[in-house]
Amino acid sequence: MSMLAQLLVSGLCSSSVLLLTSLGLVIILGYMKVVNLAHTEMLMVGAYICYYVYQGAKLPFAAALAIAFAASFLFGILIERLIICHFYGKMSETLLATYAISMLLKQLALLLFGKNYKKVDYPTTEVFTFGSVYIESYKLILAGISLLVLVLTYIFINKTQMGRKIRSTTQNRTMTECLGIDTRMVDTITFSYGMGLAGLAGAAIAPISTVTYSLGESWLTNTFMNVVMGGVSSLFGTLASSIIIQESVSVISGLSNSVTAQIIVLLVVIVIVRLKPEGLFTSKEKR
Amino acid sequence: MMDMIKKIPINKYIDFALFLFLATFPFYQKTYWIYVMSGIMAYIIFALSLDLLWGYTGLMSMGHSVLFGAGGYMIGISCAYINHAGWVRFDRLPWFLALLSSETGAFFMALLLPAVIALFIGIFMFSGKIQGVFFSLITLAVAGIAELFVVNQSTYTHGDSGITITSRTILSNSETSRLTDFQFYFVILAILLAVYLFCVLLMHSRTGKVLKAIRENEGRLTFFGYKPAAFKLFIFVISGMMAGLSGVLFVRVQGSINYTAIGINLATLVLVWVAVGGRGSLTGAMVGTIILQVAETVLSSAFSGVSADFAQYWKLALGAVILVIVFVIPKGIIGTIIEARQKHRDRMRKERIRQKEEVRYHV
Amino acid sequence: MSEPNILLEVRNLSVEFNGFQALTDVSMKIYEGELRVIIGPNGAGKTTFMDLVTGKTAPTAGRILFSGADISGKSASDIARRYKIGRKFQGPNVFDNMTVKENIEIAAEGFESLWRSLLFRKSKTFKNKVSDILRSIDLYDYRHFMACDLSHGQRQWLEIGMVFAQNPRLIILDEPTAGMTADETWKTGEMIKKLKGTHTLIVVEHDMDFVRQVAEYVTVFNYGKLLAEGPLEEVQKNPEVIAVYLKED
Numbered sequence: 001m002s003m004l005a006q007l008l009v010s011g012l013c014s015s016s017v018l019l020l021t022s023l024g025l026v027i028i029l030g031y032m033k034v035v036n037l038a039h040t041e042m043l044m045v046g047a048y049i050c051y052y053v054y055q056g057a058k059l060p061f062a063a064a065l066a067i068a069f070a071a072s073f074l075f076g077i078l079i080e081r082l083i084i085c086h087f088y089g090k091m092s093e094t095l096l097a098t099y100a101i102s103m104l105l106k107q108l109a110l111l112l113f114g115k116n117y118k119k120v121d122y123p124t125t126e127v128f129t130f131g132s133v134y135i136e137s138y139k140l141i142l143a144g145i146s147l148l149v150l151v152l153t154y155i156f157i158n159k160t161q162m163g164r165k166i167r168s169t170t171q172n173r174t175m176t177e178c179l180g181i182d183t184r185m186v187d188t189i190t191f192s193y194g195m196g197l198a199g200l201a202g203a204a205i206a207p208i209s210t211v212t213y214s215l216g217e218s219w220l221t222n223t224f225m226n227v228v229m230g231g232v233s234s235l236f237g238t239l240a241s242s243i244i245i246q247e248s249v250s251v252i253s254g255l256s257n258s259v260t261a262q263i264i265v266l267l268v269v270i271v272i273v274r275l276k277p278e279g280l281f282t283s284k285e286k287r
Numbered sequence: 288m289m290d291m292i293k294k295i296p297i298n299k300y301i302d303f304a305l306f307l308f309l310a311t312f313p314f315y316q317k318t319y320w321i322y323v324m325s326g327i328m329a330y331i332i333f334a335l336s337l338d339l340l341w342g343y344t345g346l347m348s349m350g351h352s353v354l355f356g357a358g359g360y361m362i363g364i365s366c367a368y369i370n371h372a373g374w375v376r377f378d379r380l381p382w383f384l385a386l387l388s389s390e391t392g393a394f395f396m397a398l399l400l401p402a403v404i405a406l407f408i409g410i411f412m413f414s415g416k417i418q419g420v421f422f423s424l425i426t427l428a429v430a431g432i433a434e435l436f437v438v439n440q441s442t443y444t445h446g447d448s449g450i451t452i453t454s455r456t457i458l459s460n461s462e463t464s465r466l467t468d469f470q471f472y473f474v475i476l477a478i479l480l481a482v483y484l485f486c487v488l489l490m491h492s493r494t495g496k497v498l499k500a501i502r503e504n505e506g507r508l509t510f511f512g513y514k515p516a517a518f519k520l521f522i523f524v525i526s527g528m529m530a531g532l533s534g535v536l537f538v539r540v541q542g543s544i545n546y547t548a549i550g551i552n553l554a555t556l557v558l559v560w561v562a563v564g565g566r567g568s569l570t571g572a573m574v575g576t577i578i579l580q581v582a583e584t585v586l587s588s589a590f591s592g593v594s595a596d597f598a599q600y601w602k603l604a605l606g607a608v609i610l611v612i613v614f615v616i617p618k619g620i621i622g623t624i625i626e627a628r629q630k631h632r633d634r635m636r637k638e639r640i641r642q643k644e645e646v647r648y649h650v
Numbered sequence: 651m652s653e654p655n656i657l658l659e660v661r662n663l664s665v666e667f668n669g670f671q672a673l674t675d676v677s678m679k680i681y682e683g684e685l686r687v688i689i690g691p692n693g694a695g696k697t698t699f700m701d702l703v704t705g706k707t708a709p710t711a712g713r714i715l716f717s718g719a720d721i722s723g724k725s726a727s728d729i730a731r732r733y734k735i736g737r738k739f740q741g742p743n744v745f746d747n748m749t750v751k752e753n754i755e756i757a758a759e760g761f762e763s764l765w766r767s768l769l770f771r772k773s774k775t776f777k778n779k780v781s782d783i784l785r786s787i788d789l790y791d792y793r794h795f796m797a798c799d800l801s802h803g804q805r806q807w808l809e810i811g812m813v814f815a816q817n818p819r820l821i822i823l824d825e826p827t828a829g830m831t832a833d834e835t836w837k838t839g840e841m842i843k844k845l846k847g848t849h850t851l852i853v854v855e856h857d858m859d860f861v862r863q864v865a866e867y868v869t870v871f872n873y874g875k876l877l878a879e880g881p882l883e884e885v886q887k888n889p890e891v892i893a894v895y896l897k898e899d
Contacts, residue, residue, distance in 0.1 A: 090617075096559070100613070104606040220551065274425070500748065511736075
């Protein structure tokens with residue numbers, strides 16, 4: 001019983017990590033309908049930034065997060081303007097272009113930083129114990145960060161003027177342009193925000209990951225499936241979906257091993273997505 | 288006769304030149320390059336299988352390597368079992384892999400397993416009304432799962448070390464009936480030619496045209512009485528078997544197989560080959576694969592002395608090449624050539640029509 | 651003289667989407683060999699009506715009978731293949747990266763199943779049929795052009811040609827002259843008039859000149875309901891119809 005409690009608790013912690021790493025994709029895949037294969041490479045970029053800023057330059061951890069967000073945001077502006085904006089609506093081209101970007105990022109990282117794994121220390125090292133269940137304090141902080149980023153993103157999209165522009169552009173571009181809004185600028189901001197979120201997530205997960213050029217690879221399938229199942233543009237849908245996925249993996253891995261658990265859960269997610277491609281938690285669009 | 292020759296599309300000439308090149312290649316090349324080109328030919332068959340699915344039918348599979356690797360692993364596991372490879376600890380094969388105890392059985396399984404996987408995925412996906420992007424994302428997920436699965440089932444697959452096989456034949460695992468590199472090259476070339484002719488026949492037939500129509504406007508097709516799902520399933524299974532066949536050839540040439548043959552990296556790489564060459568012409572798939580793989584081999588031997596990091600520089604260059612292609616020639620090398628030819632021909636035709644109308648209205 | 655058979659009959663047809671009532675209690679009879687024109691303001695339910703008859707949408711109430719058989723809710727491919735109802739979309743809706751000739755060939759009836767398609771061999775009759783259709787839509791000289799390289803009017807005709815190739819018993823044309831020049835519109839009208847008697851047609855249109863060129867019997871839709879039905883002169887004089895639709899007349 002106590003093992004179950006432990007599994008559930010660790011599951012919740014991994015859920016928050018999955019949520020955090022998926023949020024950028026909700027924006028780019030969900031709102032912009034851009035299949036961004038470079039998304040998980042931004043996690044890698046954020047992790048390296050964290051290594052050099054926090055581990056290397058010994059700046060506060062929060063600064064590492066902020067710098068990772070800012071740098072990724074700026075990078076997003078660069079590639080959106082140079083590359084991505086030319087291929088909106090063309091899926092094959094976008095896929096190839098973002099794949100090329102992800103390849104370039106990976107190989108640059110390998111060339112610049114080498115093959116050795118880098119390690120980032122935990123910002124906090126206490127471990128809390130509740131009965132027979134233990135949680136590392138950093139995992140709690142990570143959960144807090146994800147929820148905070150989720151809420152801030154929600155506010156940004158739904159309560160600010162920029163967010164309103166984003167929503168109107170993605171729902172009816174022509175009309176938005178008729179209202180005098182610069183949709184190209186909106187696209188750039190939206191895309192860069194999504195990239196920024198990915199970079200931020202990467203920095204946040206640096207302490208619990210092996211920081212290496214291939215960090216992004218293991219996240220690709222999970223983040224995409226998570227976002228699609230949650231209802232591609234639904235923030236809270238992705239929260240629910242993260243919890244469902246990671247709790248299931250956690251519990252099943254208690255019974256067998258973690259790889260089998262991942263495979264089983266991924267297969268179930270595929271079935272769910274096929275049966276309900278609009279996601280588990282989208283509200284039906286009014287036509 | 289001249290009319291018939293005029294009707295031959297320009298890319299068929301390139302195909303002919305390509306096969307001529309491949310047929311004469313071993314006569315002036317060293318063993319190393321014969322070995323390399325044999326592997327490339329296996330990859331060409333793989334790229335052709337993707338072109339049928341993506342280029343002609345519009346189904347962008349981001350996990351085609353699963354079908355390739357499934358074929359390859361059937362041969363690998365069978366070989367390891369029959370030859371009692373050192374790492375093999377299991378006495379009996381599971382019932383569904385029973386055929387792997389014989390070499391011909393393994394070859395059969397190498398075509399059957401990918402076909403069954405394609406059948407399952409196809410029935411699962413095409414029976415619903417989901418859009419193309421979901422097909423791509425789900426096949427991507429399947430590739431991710433396959434990679435995990437293969438490494439996890441190390442009892443049969445030797446985990447991330449992969450399986451090494453020793454024989455150089457199609458159907459046999461014995462040490463003695465090895466073909467020479469030269470002979471084996473021509474066996475593969477013959478298979479490639481047969482596969483190519485099959486693809487040409489199929490794609491120029493009415494079925495091929497229906498598949499193109501599915502790519503162009505699947506919804507409209509239903510109002511003409513078609514059930515696209517049946518056609519999509521058909522081509523997916525055919526494509527799967529071809530991919531499995533290419534996996535067999537690959538393992539036989541390479542002498543080994545590991546999880547990289549079934550995972551996301553190869554799946555995305557084959558998409559690049561077909562995209563660079565140009566999809567939907569068969570020629571593009573072949574040309575793209577040859578150019579990129581030859582370039583990689585040439586540059587790698589040129590640079591291996593200079594820098595141990597060649598693989599990284601190559602991938603960097605590849606990324607840049609992809610971006611250039613997507614910007615400058617989005618239809619790929621062959622696609623752009625075909626388009627230019629079509630435009631030229633259209634101009635000639637328009638001129639002829641104009642002349643006809645002049646005659647008609649000036650009498 | 652015996653009354654011609656009823657080819658298409660809808661009885662109390664209704665359909666609702668998410669609370670919005672798109673069609674309410676529509677009943678109509680189309681006779682074999684007839685050319686029926688349907689007019690009405692935008693949003694009146696004309697396209698929805700066509701969607702129901704061709705199997706794109708299923709009705710929420712009522713029945714659709716084709717030659718006596720109940721086809722309500724059947725799939726689009728069934729209706730096209732078994733019952734032979736052909737539809738030209740408000741379009742044009744063709745296969746862009748295929749040649750004109752290939753477009754016609756794909757639409758040609760009789761080879762829709764995977765099996766038939768694999769066994770297909772181009773016979774002389776087939777080639778002649780395709781050429782005949784190409785000539786009748788004035789695209790024979792353009793047969794090797796890609797559909798996307800044609801002009802708008804030509805693409806409309808291509809789709810009309812494709813529907814002919816389907817050889818349907820009932821042809822539904824959704825605004826076939828949309829975007830055409832006056833000349834092209836007139837040509838299309840003559841093309842359609844030639845089909846009357848040998849084929850049954852339903853034409854949905856907005857261009858009243860075109861309607862006057864081809865129509866005899868007209869049905870008027872409004873707000874998802876049948877507003878009026880009758881010979882063109884009668885309908886044109888109907889005050890309700892004038893108020894709702896024919897304001898300029």
